[in-house]
Amino acid sequence: MDIIGIIPARYGSSRFPGKPLADIAGKTMIQRVVEQCKASGILKKVIVATDDQRIYDHVEGLGHQVYMTSPEHASGTERCHEALKLDGGNYDFVINIQGDEPFIDPKQIQLLSSIFDRKTEIATLIKGIHSLEDLQNPNVVKALKTDSGLALYFSRSPIPHMRNIPSEDWMRSHQHFKHIGIYGYRVDVLAKIVTLPPSPLEIAESLEQLRWIENGFRIKTAITDIETIGIDTPEDLRKALKEMKL
Template sequence: MPICGESSSLPSGSGAKVWIAHAGVLLGSCVAAAAAGYYLRRHRSRSFRSRVIGIIPARYASSRFEGKPLVPILGKPMIQRTWERAKLASTLDSLVVATDDERIAECCRGFGADVIMTSESCRNGAERCSEALQKLAKSYDIVVNIQGDEPLIEPEIIDGIVQALQRAPDAVFSTAVTSLKPEYAFDSNRVKCVIDSNGYAIYFSRGLIPFNKSGKVNPKFPYLLHLGIQSYDSEFLKIYPKLEPTPLQLEEDLEQLKVLENGYKMKVIKVDHDAHGVDTPEDVEKMEAIIREKNIE
């Protein structure tokens, strides 16, 4: 499948029509994505993206850890701990949980969270956020996808990626990275990222990137670990599920690669954060030890 490129300096007036027509001849199936990008750019010029909602997508069925959102961590379901941390972010106008499972929905309503029921057909968190967005009564400019398995997510990181997207009108997506610890260099559950000199994502991988000829970790290189939290321009999020799966996305099983393969820009911020996601049952005990150490209720 060809990669769709979105020009960062699309000419105005009749030149834009020529460009889009030319793209149609050269790229075929990429016309819809290119035109969508042009629409988004025009849309953003009229809006500051001031209305922000956080969505925590949660599903019960997981191949690695079934029922993970409900696993108790020192007396509280993990999704409750994530929700309580996210509520502290100053940029969020609203916060909801999006799920396809009534057990999760009942649990979340029990501790006071708003819940949006979504379909079981959602293939990833972005698609679940997209469906939830369209079911909301109010409209928003930015949607923050907050991973439910990050019970120690820092509200400052949520605020940081929101502000990054507000300040980058050429981007439709923003996310965060932190330093990768050497012991996680070849852990496929730890997603790595490389960015350009302007802070835009180049690539994400489950393998170590960049890789060198020695095949070993270079202790002097600042490898970057991708944190699961990400935010989207709301108009782009409506388009996202309509984009066909892409080769790199399918090979790496990373949803953000579909964004890059279709030529959209992604802003990345660097933060100082010890990643404490829960990927397997073995991670729960580690998480509880950290919470005790930090004296978090």
């Protein structure tokens, strides 16, 4: 099974402009993401998909493969699809790795790829929630799944709602999961989902994956016990550097 890893990377983040080129202990953020992806050992190719010449020149200068994509894309999924077409290679699956995950563990990429089979349409990772603070934080996306691992729903609110149980007891009453934002798409499915218009649930929650569920696509999940450290703001980076002791 041939899998390509694609890393969407925009320069124009409103909360952290130039984020992919931010220095992290002597290496840029995008450099660290590429290196972690390659360390997984299961990707036939790793490419960066960007809309900015500065990022393009930097990645190319490091000797990694990069494609210039349209600045009009509304999501990393759309950017991945264009990069896949530009590459022109034959692959079974695409893994979309966030460009602001410099500390992603290669084992998470391996885990995601391990649940791919010919029937898999879309796949992603989830992780157990262990604090009430995370459960109630709208920036932590929650996930519900079936016993077989298919995603039922994603929300910024705590799900399921624990009726007649005080909120302080919710953690003891149910195993809650949060979504880890790495996706795998079967190549033909990726070509279909980028043509879908925004859906009502997606608009309500501001979560792209709900568009796919509303349109009948199945999202397989695998449970990881490895925490991820996404970087949305300069303050997130300062905290991450302290936590990682870099």
